[in-house]
Amino acid sequence: MKQGCIFCNIAHGIMESVTLFENLEFRVILDKFPAAKGHVLILPKEHIEDIYELDAETAGKIFALATIVAKAMREVLACEGLNVLQNNGEVAGQTVHHFHLHLIPRFEQDHINISWPIQELSDDDLETIGQAISKQI
Ligand code: AMP
Numbered sequence: 001m002k003q004g005c006i007f008c009n010i011a012h013g014i015m016e017s018v019t020l021f022e023n024l025e026f027r028v029i030l031d032k033f034p035a036a037k038g039h040v041l042i043l044p045k046e047h048i049e050d051i052y053e054l055d056a057e058t059a060g061k062i063f064a065l066a067t068i069v070a071k072a073m074r075e076v077l078a079c080e081g082l083n084v085l086q087n088n089g090e091v092a093g094q095t096v097h098h099f100h101l102h103l104i105p106r107f108e109q110d111h112i113n114i115s116w117p118i119q120e121l122s123d124d125d126l127e128t129i130g131q132a133i134s135k136q137i
């Protein structure tokens, strides 16, 4: 637990949240400033800052939990779609530096905008960047 971390405090039940589920490792809550009604966050209880600190086993458990929560959301909210989102670093929109997965229910005409301008990349550029990353995996 990291001193002063809001999601550590929420995950450990020190700060209030609308909790949908909790076990030894995770807490599932409603986002207090949601993109839509029923916007869910999945938090590990351990202070993990971002994807770079997340081990593969915990990542697997988080996503397994997300599949269950997503189906519950679809059932209750009757959402037509759902975005799974996870931000790393301020430039990517991370405002709370304790790893969390967003589950955002989506509806026609909900005015939520998760989009980007498409870049023009040559086949050569695709090949070069692809090979560079591939070598590191
Ligand atoms: P991110 O921008 O990916 O770091 O997301 C942080 C999320 O935490 C935002 O969607 C906020 O609305 C949400 N948030 C901030 N404070 C609280 C809180 N006290 N309880 C629940 N959600 C919160």
Ligand code: ZN
Pocket: 001, 002, 005, 006, 007, 008, 009, 046, 047, 048, 097, 098
């Ligand atoms: Zn934390």
